Amino acid sequence: MIAALLGPRLAAIIVKELWAVLRDPRARISLILPPLIQLVVFGYASTMEVKHVTIGVLDRDGGQWSHEIVQRLAGSPTVQRIVRLDSEAALARAIDTQQVIAALRFDPHFSADVSARRGATVGTVFDGRKSNAAQIVGGYIDRIVSGVSADIHLARPPPPPGSANVTAWFNPNLDYLWFTIPSLVVVISLVSATSVVSQSVAREKELGTYDQLMVSPFRVWEILAGKMVPPVLIGMANATLYLVVNPLAFGVPFTGSLWLFYPALLVFLLAVAGIGMLVSVVANTQQQAFLGMFALTVPVFLLSGYAAPIDNIPPFLQVLAEANPAKHFLIVTEGLFLKGMPASEVFAVRRQNIWHIRRRKLTESGPRLGFGFRRRACGVASVDVRWSVA
Amino acid sequence: MTDPVASVAALTKRFAGQSVPALDAVSMRIEPGRMTGLVGPDGAGKTTLIRILAGLIDPDRGSATVFGRPATDTDRAMIGYMPQRFGLYEDLTVIENLALYADLRGLPAAERRASFDRLLDFTDLRRFTARLAGQLSGGMKQKLGLACAMVRAPHLLLLDEPGVGVDPVSRRELWAMVKDLASDGIGVLWSTAYLDEAEKCDTVTLLNEGRALYDGPPQDLTDTIRDRVFRVGVPGAGRRVTLRHALDNPAVIDGTVQGDALRLMIRADTPVPTAVALGLAPGATLVPARPRFEDAFIDLLGGGPSGSSQLADHYRQIPQTDAPAIDADRLTRRFGDFTAADHVSFNVPRGQIFGLLGPNGAGKSTTFKMLCGLLTPSEGNGSVAGFDLRKAKADARQSLGYMAQKFSLYGDLSVQQNLNFFAGTYGLHGGAARDAIDRAIAIFHLDRYLKVNAGTMPLGFKQRLALACAVLHQPPVLFLDEPTSGVDPLVRREFWNHINGMVEKGVTVLVTTHFMDEAEYCDRATLIYRARQIATGTPDELKAMAGKADATMEDAFIALIEASDLQREAA
Numbered sequence A: 001m002i003a004a005l006l007g008p009r010l011a012a013i014i015v016k017e018l019w020a021v022l023r024d025p026r027a028r029i030s031l032i033l034p035p036l037i038q039l040v041v042f043g044y045a046s047t048m049e050v051k052h053v054t055i056g057v058l059d060r061d062g063g064q065w066s067h068e069i070v071q072r073l074a075g076s077p078t079v080q081r082i083v084r085l086d087s088e089a090a091l092a093r094a095i096d097t098q099q100v101i102a103a104l105r106f107d108p109h110f111s112a113d114v115s116a117r118r119g120a121t122v123g124t125v126f127d128g129r130k131s132n133a134a135q136i137v138g139g140y141i142d143r144i145v146s147g148v149s150a151d152i153h154l155a156r157p158p159p160p161p162g163s164a165n166v167t168a169w170f171n172p173n174l175d176y177l178w179f180t181i182p183s184l185v186v187v188i189s190l191v192s193a194t195s196v197v198s199q200s201v202a203r204e205k206e207l208g209t210y211d212q213l214m215v216s217p218f219r220v221w222e223i224l225a226g227k228m229v230p231p232v233l234i235g236m237a238n239a240t241l242y243l244v245v246n247p248l249a250f251g252v253p254f255t256g257s258l259w260l261f262y263p264a265l266l267v268f269l270l271a272v273a274g275i276g277m278l279v280s281v282v283a284n285t286q287q288q289a290f291l292g293m294f295a296l297t298v299p300v301f302l303l304s305g306y307a308a309p310i311d312n313i314p315p316f317l318q319v320l321a322e323a324n325p326a327k328h329f330l331i332v333t334e335g336l337f338l339k340g341m342p343a344s345e346v347f348a349v350r351r352q353n354i355w356h357i358r359r360r361k362l363t364e365s366g367p368r369l370g371f372g373f374r375r376r377a378c379g380v381a382s383v384d385v386r387w388s389v390a
Numbered sequence B: 001m002t003d004p005v006a007s008v009a010a011l012t013k014r015f016a017g018q019s020v021p022a023l024d025a026v027s028m029r030i031e032p033g034r035m036t037g038l039v040g041p042d043g044a045g046k047t048t049l050i051r052i053l054a055g056l057i058d059p060d061r062g063s064a065t066v067f068g069r070p071a072t073d074t075d076r077a078m079i080g081y082m083p084q085r086f087g088l089y090e091d092l093t094v095i096e097n098l099a100l101y102a103d104l105r106g107l108p109a110a111e112r113r114a115s116f117d118r119l120l121d122f123t124d125l126r127r128f129t130a131r132l133a134g135q136l137s138g139g140m141k142q143k144l145g146l147a148c149a150m151v152r153a154p155h156l157l158l159l160d161e162p163g164v165g166v167d168p169v170s171r172r173e174l175w176a177m178v179k180d181l182a183s184d185g186i187g188v189l190w191s192t193a194y195l196d197e198a199e200k201c202d203t204v205t206l207l208n209e210g211r212a213l214y215d216g217p218p219q220d221l222t223d224t225i226r227d228r229v230f231r232v233g234v235p236g237a238g239r240r241v242t243l244r245h246a247l248d249n250p251a252v253i254d255g256t257v258q259g260d261a262l263r264l265m266i267r268a269d270t271p272v273p274t275a276v277a278l279g280l281a282p283g284a285t286l287v288p289a290r291p292r293f294e295d296a297f298i299d300l301l302g303g304g305p306s307g308s309s310q311l312a313d314h315y316r317q318i319p320q321t322d323a324p325a326i327d328a329d330r331l332t333r334r335f336g337d338f339t340a341a342d343h344v345s346f347n348v349p350r351g352q353i354f355g356l357l358g359p360n361g362a363g364k365s366t367t368f369k370m371l372c373g374l375l376t377p378s379e380g381n382g383s384v385a386g387f388d389l390r391k392a393k394a395d396a397r398q399s400l401g402y403m404a405q406k407f408s409l410y411g412d413l414s415v416q417q418n419l420n421f422f423a424g425t426y427g428l429h430g431g432a433a434r435d436a437i438d439r440a441i442a443i444f445h446l447d448r449y450l451k452v453n454a455g456t457m458p459l460g461f462k463q464r465l466a467l468a469c470a471v472l473h474q475p476p477v478l479f480l481d482e483p484t485s486g487v488d489p490l491v492r493r494e495f496w497n498h499i500n501g502m503v504e505k506g507v508t509v510l511v512t513t514h515f516m517d518e519a520e521y522c523d524r525a526t527l528i529y530r531a532r533q534i535a536t537g538t539p540d541e542l543k544a545m546a547g548k549a550d551a552t553m554e555d556a557f558i559a560l561i562e563a564s565d566l567q568r569e570a571a
Helices: A002-006 A008-023 A025-045 A064-075 A088-096 A110-115 A128-151 A176-207 A210-214 A220-250 A258-282 A286-302 A315-322 A325-339 A358-363 A366-376 B046-053 B094-104 B109-123 B138-149 B168-183 B218-223 B236-248 B293-300 B364-371 B393-398 B415-425 B430-443 B459-470 B489-504 B539-545 B553-570
Strands: A053-059 A079-085 A102-106 A122-126 B006-013 B023-030 B035-039 B061-066 B079-082 B156-159 B187-192 B203-208 B211-216 B229-233 B252-258 B261-266 B326-335 B338-348 B353-357 B379-384 B400-403 B477-481 B508-513 B524-529 B532-537
Touching: A002 A008, A008 A025, A008 A176, A008 A220, A008 B415, A025 A176, A025 A220, A053 A064, A053 A088, A053 A128, A064 A079, A064 A102, A064 A110, A064 A128, A079 A088, A088 A102, A102 A128, A122 A128, A176 A210, A176 A220, A176 A258, A176 A286, A176 A325, A220 A258, A258 A286, A258 A325, A286 A325, B006 B046, B023 B035, B023 B046, B023 B061, B023 B187, B023 B203, B035 B046, B035 B168, B046 B061, B046 B156, B046 B187, B079 B138, B094 B109, B094 B138, B109 B138, B138 B156, B138 B168, B156 B168, B168 B187, B168 B553, B203 B218, B203 B293, B211 B218, B211 B293, B218 B293, B236 B252, B236 B261, B236 B489, B252 B293, B252 B489, B261 B293, B293 B489, B326 B364, B338 B364, B338 B379, B338 B524, B338 B532, B353 B364, B364 B379, B364 B477, B364 B508, B393 B400, B400 B459, B415 B430, B415 B459, B430 B459, B459 B489, B477 B489, B489 B508, B524 B539, B524 B553, B532 B539, B532 B553, B539 B553
Parallel strands: A053 A079, A053 A102, B023 B211, B035 B187, B035 B203, B079 B156, B156 B187, B353 B508, B353 B524, B400 B477, B477 B508
Antiparallel strands: A102 A122, B006 B023, B006 B061, B203 B211, B229 B261, B252 B261, B326 B338, B326 B379, B524 B532
16 A cells, blocks of 8 residues: 555665664664653753752741741742741851752831831842752742732732843743753654664665665665655654653643644654764764764754753854754744744744843843743743832 | 594584574594694584684583693683684784784793794785785785784684685685694694585585584595586587486486586486486586585585576566677776776676676676666766666666675565565565565575564575565566575575576576686676786686686686786786
8 A cells, every 4th residue: 555655666665664673673772762761861850840949937027927928938839848047147057058948038027017018028048059949949939929918918019110020921830841841852853863864874884785775776765765754753753752741741731733743843853864864874884873873962952952042152053053953843842832832933934042031031121021021931931039018 | 543632522502592503413623733624604503613612602512622621721822713703903003913912822022023923924924014904905814814823833723714705816825824834733623615625624524504414534525426426518508408407307416517518416326317318418428527525515415406496487588689688898997096997898698697706806896886886987888788877777777686795685674574675676566566475485485484584594595585585576687796605505506596597588697706616607707807807708718718627717717817917017
């Protein structure tokens, strides 16, 4: 049936290539092992998520409202423990020894000020050595304090000049997994497709079947097409697996359209399979191909925007990153998972930024801020570190 | 009888995952001062036996004794071991290799100088001491390997197929060197798949599928078939048909083509049939011929296959054409400054076998590759089945079947999957593909291997599968690259029966070989040396050029190469 559709030669080489991958024990391992390792390593080990944190409290107030805030903090699933501190020195020590990641300071008049609706301030000290985690904890505290504020039906005064009231879009809980897990789809389809394709020609050269292939009446395009099918199918299968696992095991929503995801995935897989094919053609042995693939996937990965924001790398590398299929597919994947990216965005070829640079964001003004977020921010959006309760 | 330097008794070794043991109750002894041959086709167990003697692997049962102690617990400094490959460090020079082996074998510094001098003179490698081992020719590599094994004057020399990849000239030199060593009182084990080398050994152990079929002087074995081997002249193109008829006669247990003659072996205790009964011309006479070791091997195995080829019977008749089936017109290929093939021209009419002969690296493979489209010629033209190699590559490839020297099917794929793939490759599908595959399975008895990975089959079956895949689409032209090197003589006979049968149907065959037995089957052959054709003609014409009565193909080969060298030096 396939033969009738594609012609016997193309069908024969596609079937042969699939068997070659499925029957070669080494190739089989490279299909099963990387996805599993990646799932474990990225899904659980490399998370920057903030959980089980310890927060210090220096409560000079001891009133109703400071108690309320501390109780809510203690009840949050993120916070494992509240440490009572009795002095400024103890607070400093707790931060210095990394006993706590953040400490709240309530002034003696806090509850009184709140009750009198004079406006009150909670001071917070964060451990700057863990800037990422500290900011996320800041977000948690912000929400709790705001919640308290809302509950006591106090009208919020306009924020003082120079500060912005920022809400994280698309990843409201700033769950780090929400950023890493969609990226895994990119990484895993990249690794599985290139590892399969990079072996394909090199294996034939090493085993001596290459000449046999070259004296058969195949046209070059038929050989190339035949060799592209297994990596694309395998990349598709792995991506699909992750597409199913991500919402189920990690609770990361897929908000976009599958009709957009699969065409984008196909384009991405064809692009990386093409690069892998180049490695395979240059290599003479499977070992060389393996090393070549390794040498290739690391920079592809680093320049994808996953490991470091593209905007932060030197301009000449940014140009390279533009040529990196993973960079573009990462934008699409993050967008489809978290942002419900529309087709116009998926297929738009333009500089998009998946990491939002906080400092710049803070200087942007009101209406554009929200708009910019929607377009540009993704898994990790930023939060400010000041808030008011009035 | 002198004490042996080494001996094995009832040695058995089975490797995991293999259905047949690599060695099955083999006993033999190596005596000092004698050339002991370990002879057998590839996969017979030769390397396993040598590795056990070298103490590298343990036998499952039986004993291996070297210098009176178990092989794993003996003085290994006294063993010179030359493995088949990997024996040399290709990125080191000749002298560095020697020095490395001297270090490994703990040769005292004081003795080093004398040892190196002796070995370099002996192997005639003094001029090349600074050359990288990887850049030596096959013959020189083997000589260096021998020198490395000899660096500490061993008492036992184990040589694993030293003749592989070495042209006949170097092979003779190497043999003379080792023979020299044996006469000094060293025990030498020379393993080989070339049965003609067996005849020159003092004593021979013949291995086949792990079992020792014979152990003793080669002469005693060939004596068993004395008066049963004959030679009969068959002029012209009739020899293939005649051989087929003769082999179909129950009295004939083996037959081969020898240029314009046939060599036939008659069954034991059977009267010699008349010429007419054998299908020969009425006047033809059977002349007794000197029996060879290979004949005796065939006899031990119960005789060769009969003459008819089912493959050929089912093959289509290739239509007659006026144009040559293969045409090479001044084919030239350069790699940088180096010319690998220099104006090679020949043509092969439909229904003939043409041979490309020559030492390794002489340019025969380059010529072969240009004709099958693997290399683009730098100059000159070629055509296959009327298709120009430059303009209609894919069409030319569609009309040829290709069989490589090394097993080049997909070893990880099952036999069935290989057949399916090659059927599709040549555009067969549906019923046509099924018929072709079923026929191949029946003819080559592949049914019990269908689900097995092709790479794990015995060598003979791999060879059958390779041929089956190459002719699934019944091409008019066949390209064979050393098709039967290393296989046992029965498989070789069967193989050539198929080829001869297909040639009768009009198939044209191009074969490269440095295996002189295969050259005898050619209608015409050209000898390529240093990128040039130095002689072209029928096998008998080439033999006549050797200038010696009753010359073998190998004699002709050596004589022609030496003449070419002389001519070049004179120029």
